[in-house]
Each structure stands twice: as structure tokens, then as C-alpha cells.
Amino acid sequence: MLADGFHDIPPGKVAMVVTYLEMKEPRSRHVPLPDGLIFEEIHPDVASYRSLIRRVGDDWLWYGRTLKSDAELGAILTNPGTQIFTISKDGVAEAILELDFRQAGACELAYFGVTSKLIGTGAGAYLMDRAVEYAFARPITRFHLHTCTIDSPQALSFYQRSGFKPTKQRIEIAEDPRIHHGYDRALAPHVPIFDT
Numbered sequence: 001m002l003a004d005g006f007h008d009i010p011p012g013k014v015a016m017v018v019t020y021l022e023m024k025e026p027r028s029r030h031v032p033l034p035d036g037l038i039f040e041e042i043h044p045d046v047a048s049y050r051s052l053i054r055r056v057g058d059d060w061l062w063y064g065r066t067l068k069s070d071a072e073l074g075a076i077l078t079n080p081g082t083q084i085f086t087i088s089k090d091g092v093a094e095a096i097l098e099l100d101f102r103q104a105g106a107c108e109l110a111y112f113g114v115t116s117k118l119i120g121t122g123a124g125a126y127l128m129d130r131a132v133e134y135a136f137a138r139p140i141t142r143f144h145l146h147t148c149t150i151d152s153p154q155a156l157s158f159y160q161r162s163g164f165k166p167t168k169q170r171i172e173i174a175e176d177p178r179i180h181h182g183y184d185r186a187l188a189p190h191v192p193i194f195d196t
Contacts, residue, residue: 002171012196014061014176016148019156020168023143026136027163031125037118038088039130046070049077052086056096056113060151061188063177065111085130087114087123094118097127099135107135109145113152128162148172150191 009015033039044052050073053065065073076082081102087095095118098111109131114124135143145164147155160166177183178193185193 009173009194011194012176012179013173013194014150014191015171015173016150018146018148018170018172019166020146020170021144021159021164021166023132023164024141026132028129028132029125029162031122031129033087033126034121034123036089037121037123039085039126040088041083041085042093044077044084046073046077049073049084052093052096053111055094055115057111058183058187059116060113061177061183061191062111062113063181063183067177067181082110083134085127085134087118087127089117095123095127097131099131101138101140105140106142106144107138107140109135109143112145124158125162128158132163150188153190
């Protein structure tokens with residue numbers, strides 16, 4: 001248990017407040033798919049998955065999946081409890097919606113986001129409607145996710161507007177992927193780098 005007050009973050013690390021949210025019954029905003037976009041389920045191989053998740057998440061230092069081995073990531077992607085969708089523009093995937101049904105009675109919104117090409121178009125709201133629809137199409141009682149303070153500043157309020165309710169918060173400290181894992185140091189300028 002952390003005591004009240006300030007706590008130093010070690011060099012080479014990033015710290016974030018992680019908020020957990022859940023939805024117990026479906027809620028949809030009935031947002032239409034913007035013109036010129038295509039929503040579809042995809043079955044990416046490891047390389048194309050990594051490419052997509054980096055394009056969507058690099059600005060927010062998404063690293064959880066990219067640091068897994070090919071075997072670990074391949075096992076997730078081919079698991080029948082994993083469903084992945086995208087929204088394409090001009091034939092290029094510009095979004096990721098990953099649903100994880102591996103826990104009985106629940107669905108985790110494992111990854112969700114759009115590239116800068118779709119921000120502000122309404123594609124994210126449409127994608128969330130599909131997330132809720134596909135999650136509750138299965139026999140679940142809980143749809144859950146987590147987000148953190150190094151993610152998009154709009155993420156938490158977006159999830160709450162979509163019907164998710166916060167359930168708890170935690171502090172996470174992790175290796176800064178820009179220092180330890182070869183990520184471009186120019187990524188996520190909203191997160192300071194503290195070199196070792």
C-alpha cells in the first residue's frame with residue numbers, strides 16, 4: 001500500500017495511473033459508419049498485427065503486445081477467444097478493436113483505438129458501438145477495460161460517455177519503451193523521458 005505523498009519514479013521508467021472500467025449491460029449510441037470507411041473482422045498474422053498496433057498506439061506508448069515474442073503473440077491472435085476488427089480507409093486498416101473472451105462470462109476490451117487519419121471523424125464512436133454489440137452478443141455479464149494517464153487524454157472521458165463506469169485505480173511503473181526497447185524517443189511527447 002502506497003503511503004500518502006510523493007514517490008520518486010526511478011530513471012528509465014514511466015509511471016501511470018491506470019483506471020479500470022466496466023459495463024454490465026449493453027449501451028449503444030447508434031453512430032453510423034462515416035462515408036468512405038469499411039468495418040470488418042480481421043485475422044492478422046503477427047507481423048501485420050504489430051504494424052497495426054504500432055500505427056494506432058505509438059503516440060500513446062502502447063507496448064504491451066509489441067514486446068511479446070512471436071510465439072506468445074501468435075497464441076493470443078489464434079485463440080478462439082480473441083476477435084479483432086478494424087476500420088479501413090482507402091484499403092488501409094486505420095483502427096483496432098480487440099475483444100478478449102478468454103475469461104468465462106466476461107469480455108475485455110483489450111485494445112481499442114484509431115489512427116490520426118480517423119480522429120474526429122466519428123469512426124471511434126462507431127467502433128465502440130460495434131465493440132458493445134459484439135461483446136454482448138455472447139453470454140457475458142461484464143464488459144471491461146482499462147486505460148491510463150499516458151494514453152490519449154480523451155480516452156477516459158470517451159469510455160465513460162460510452163457507458164463504462166470506473167471501478168478502481170492502480171499505479172503502474174514500467175520500463176520506458178523509448179529507452180529500453182528501441183521506440184522512437186520523439187513518441188509520446190506528453191510523457192517525459194528520464195534517462196538511466
